Amino acid sequence: MCAASWGTPPPADSPRLELTDPTPQRASRLASSPDRLFGVSAIEQSRHIVTKIPGPASLELTKRRAAAVSAGVGMTMPVFAARAAGGIVEDVDGNRLIDLGSGIAVTTIGSSAPRVVDAVSAQVADFTHTCFMVTPYEEYVAVAEQLNRLAPGSGQKRSVLFNSGSEAVENAVKIARSHTKKSAVVAFDHAYHGRTNLTMALTAKSMPYKSGFGPFAPEIYRAPLSYPYRDGLIDKEMATDGELAARRAIDIISKQVGADNLAAIIVEPIQGEGGFIVPAEGFLPALLRWCRENNVVFIADEVQTGIARTGAMFACEHEGIEPDLICIAKGIADGLPLSAVTGRAEIMDAAHTSGLGGTYGGNPLACAAALATLETIEADGLIERARQIERLMKDRLHAVQASDDRIGDVRGRGAMIAVEFVNPDDAEPDAKLTNALATAAHAAGVIVLTAGTFGNVVRFLPPLTITDELLSEGLDVVTGLLGAL
């Protein structure tokens, strides 16, 4: 298997390391492990179904799960993973599923990517933890340096590392409050920012994220988002004029909160759980301008959109904006728990010493994985690969949309593409069709996720290392099933 063969070769002059070239360290591991190839699980990159899905081993584990794991934890499909690499997740029954979910936008460079396997293996042998706040280590500093280099904006930047996306968002709010000495925070309709108490308050959707878990953190307010597809059903100008949509939001923020009380606005440049909503062009720059004029910190939550996912290192780059603070997680460390807040030095340095931190934040294994992930993205041209995936997916899905009026909208950027399903007569959300399609795809061996406030969006988040063939096959399966529903 050549993990880097995508179907379309990259330009000859693009800098690219050969993924199939094992380091001496990995080579010696491979020699004693015939099941493994090139340091990653040697999983053939093809869909292969050997049992009904879920198979007997998965069903058995699902029973144990029900008896042992809190019922509060959801499950997209009752299929237990055994190995994963490239565009494939192999289950415990030996089925090979096409992965169009990347563990919710995490394994952007493919699970167990070769450089990550090497870097983490070397790090685990050196030390697993000292706590960066006790005896610091270089890997944390190196990740901060890389994020400061890569985040939009040419001014001085600083970073701080945590474990999860929610934790990054919590800390971005702490930093913004510390800097502005104000307390209110505005989030948007359809937003998702996490499941901790403050981030539940920022998240819009009640069921399943908030219902029954209040009371929530105070001083959180909500503003209308730019949602071109749904705005356009009522007001065509609102759908295309991002500045107009921003004025609608700013009007409400000014009147209901007041800039004098407002520490920050937080926005996903493309909403993730909300259904991959790409705001109309001009919406984000107009909000940022207003924030700058009013001493309000602009926080971009790039937990889902960041780290090459959308065909740019950060989705804010598509709008040419430089946020004050960026929340980063998911794709940064190929599945090891790591998150970050990166931003303008004068804001990031506002918190008092020891006001930020945590026992595990910037764990050395996660930092080693992050450095290897960033190296892989840059050396293997994966940002360009995300753009190729966008073209392939949009061409395909737009063609299906042309003959199926249940598809209200196809949208997204890079390898973050979604389809919104509606009733053709009145554009009402069709969650039933969405769920039926996702369930049928799972049974056919294709991992897809749903999303959206109305539960009527199927979203695609393939690893960037998936081959064109596998991606096309996954789309063939999904669109074929749609035709039969």
Ligand code: PMP
């Ligand atoms: N923000 C966004 C935009 C997210 O998509 C998510 C996770 N889906 C989070 C925050 C929370 O991240 P975590 O689950 O790692 O806490």
